[in-house]
Amino acid sequence: MTLMITLVERLVNEIVDFFEMHGLVDMVRTGDYHTLRTLAGIDKVLAPLIPILLVLEVINAFILKKFSAAQYRVPLLTFVFNRLMRHFFTILLVTWTFGMLAPLSPIKTTITWYWLIYCYIVWELGMYTYHYFGHKVRLLWCLHSAHHTPEHMNLSVSYSHFFLEAPYADIVRTAVAALLGVNFPFLIFIMFVDTWWGGFIHVGEGLMRKGKLGFLYRVILTPNHHRLHHARNPLYMDTNFCNLLNIWDRIFGTYREERDNIEVVYGTTRCTSGKWWDAYFGEFVALGKDVYHAPGLRNKLLYIVMPPGWSHTGDHKTAGIVRRQWLQENAIIQQPETLRLELEVRTDSQPQAGDVGMLQVSKAFYKIEPENGENIVDPDAPLYVRPTGKRIR
Secondary structure, eight states: OHHHHHHHHHHHHHHHHHTTOHHHHHHHHHTOOGGGGSHHHHHHHHTTHHHHHHHHHHHHHHHTTOOOTHHHHHHHHHHHHHHHHGGGOOTHHHHHHHHHHGGGOSOOOOSSHHHHHHHHHHHHHHHHHHHHHHHHSHHHHHHHGGGTOOSSOSGGGGGOOOTTHHHHHHHHHHHHHHHTTOOHHHHHHHHHHHHHHHHHTTOOTTTOSSOOOGGGGGTSOOHHHHHHHTBOSTTTTTOOOOSSOOHHHHHHTOOOOOOTTSOOOBSOSSOOSOOHHHHHHHHHHHHHHHHHHSSHHHHHHHHHHSOTTOOTTSOOOOHHHHHHHHHHHTGGGOOOOOOOEEEEEEEOSSOOTTOOEEEOOOGGGGGSOOTTSOOOOOTTSOEEEEEEEEEOO
């Protein structure tokens, strides 16, 4: 009986841990709500949000009969494994990095709204740096790839990370922030916002079909943008690296919007087995094989630091090369800039210099009155078209 009670208690604790409800439970139990005035207190209230949305997402999939265990297997097994490993690491890593580098910054910020904007832009630069090199350096891609192996987008993907990626990400982002003058209170606040937004943008089509968030689509990085980042389509690979503000993607040319004629296909080009061990450790195995078979020390080192897809034979399959090849092969479906020009339509028996074509229109056209007030009375007369030179915005 004692063993059964212990197992039940352990199960309850695991459930509470998964929903991150310990802080909220303690707050209700003690009746001390003063912590809600602090960032830590707000965090206790919001912490269960992503897990609850994940459960709702699964329930919604069951109701619509679209649930598949394969969609959640890799992320949730990764979550369990990382829970076992996280005890070896601590948030003190952020504090240590900041303490070492902040005194070296030539910029000193204060607690004002304009410095907050500056600090968030700097944080996004750190986010972009960590994320970009996580895709462009083979060894770092081994750390990051577990997050990209799921072949379906849903909130469980936000739990799918290799356990050593967090220390790497924290060091890079904190270093950039500290060296560019982000003060520690703003750093903690921004990390809080970044964590929850970074989880939310993984919401699946089951809860949010388009994920563009209305007018915010033109202002910030939305779930729709991040879905492209998780795609293995050649056009979408290695794009949209930012987390909330997409300013650095626009500056560095990695910003991408979804095209209606190209369906997003999730996952990576290598790992398609659906097996957890392959998703979690597969890139390390593949890198080890490439390094082992590479001729000479130089090529072995290059495999470690060059982008995924690089080959000592020159037959490169990096994301940039694959995208260029795809664009060349599919040039017919590229979407050039659309120019809207004002046209002058004239009925006449003969074309004149400057005409660019003829129109064959429906009868409804003849009900339109030209600017001179004269109706077009002869529906059998040819209609010639020439541009006026004016561009319609």
